[in-house]
Amino acid sequence: MKVKVKRWHTVAIWQWDMEDSTDLCGICHGPFDSCCPDCRIPGDNCPLLWGKCTHCFHLHCINKWIETNDSEGTCPMDRQIFEAAT
Amino acid sequence: MIKIWTMKKENAGVDKKKQKVTAGQIRVQKDLSELDLPKTMKMTFPVPDDLLNFELEISPDEGFYAGGTFKFSFSVNGNYPHDAPSVKCLQKIYHPNIQADGKICLNILREDWKPVLTLNSVMVGLQYLLLEPNADDPLNKEAAEDLRTNRRNFETNVAKSIRGGSVNGIQYDNVMTH
Numbered sequence A: 001m002k003v004k005v006k007r008w009h010t011v012a013i014w015q016w017d018m019e020d021s022t023d024l025c026g027i028c029h030g031p032f033d034s035c036c037p038d039c040r041i042p043g044d045n046c047p048l049l050w051g052k053c054t055h056c057f058h059l060h061c062i063n064k065w066i067e068t069n070d071s072e073g074t075c076p077m078d079r080q081i082f083e084a085a086t
Numbered sequence B: 001m002i003k004i005w006t007m008k009k010e011n012a013g014v015d016k017k018k019q020k021v022t023a024g025q026i027r028v029q030k031d032l033s034e035l036d037l038p039k040t041m042k043m044t045f046p047v048p049d050d051l052l053n054f055e056l057e058i059s060p061d062e063g064f065y066a067g068g069t070f071k072f073s074f075s076v077n078g079n080y081p082h083d084a085p086s087v088k089c090l091q092k093i094y095h096p097n098i099q100a101d102g103k104i105c106l107n108i109l110r111e112d113w114k115p116v117l118t119l120n121s122v123m124v125g126l127q128y129l130l131l132e133p134n135a136d137d138p139l140n141k142e143a144a145e146d147l148r149t150n151r152r153n154f155e156t157n158v159a160k161s162i163r164g165g166s167v168n169g170i171q172y173d174n175v176m177t178h
Helices: A059-066 B002-019 B023-034 B119-131 B141-149 B151-161
Strands: A048-050 A056-058 B041-044 B053-058 B070-075 B086-089
Touching: A048 A059, A056 A059, B023 B119, B053 B119, B070 B119, B141 B151
Parallel strands: none
Antiparallel strands: A048 A056, B041 B053, B053 B070, B070 B086
């Protein structure tokens, strides 16, 4: 018997490559797989940023905090100077 | 036909309003949904639609201030959680870390605020301030000196003040409820 595929419908899901991408960003309390509150579409335009301290946030969330005077450039979790992990 | 068009327009208006929700509001909603208040605390929303401005009543069941009910106003701005909520005490009370005009000295409301903290953190902080007044970081210097030098005398003065009495010639609000 010959089978002819006339058409097919593909579905894909994505998630960030990390231990538990359903975890929440400590700043906005939204899931990492979702975007920061200022963005509308999750994905490469709203990426994550890890610090050397191993804490992770939405890039836009941690940037907004680091830019405030009160932050003094510290990680909001451990109050050490926040340096991006390379 | 005409009716359908006007309805569509009205609906579009509603959608636009909904989209105006700020990042701060979203975060406040999350904080509020995760709140599990102990029986010593009660929240009220003077304007029901406004989640950014509300009041909290704390009725400590132990410590110097047990028996009283203390009202605080919370005001959260659109930049929350990057800005701390601003919190004031609505009554005039005799407390080393609370000024007569309601200004509160609590580290996480000022220099130690960070955006991973929540409304719950602030509420716990306020409750703690009522249980353990801190003489080292005073706004009311007389009260702090009183607490530092003679804990028993401080206790007597607090008991007097929360019943509407005067301490050092200043009258305080009667806040006794239980």
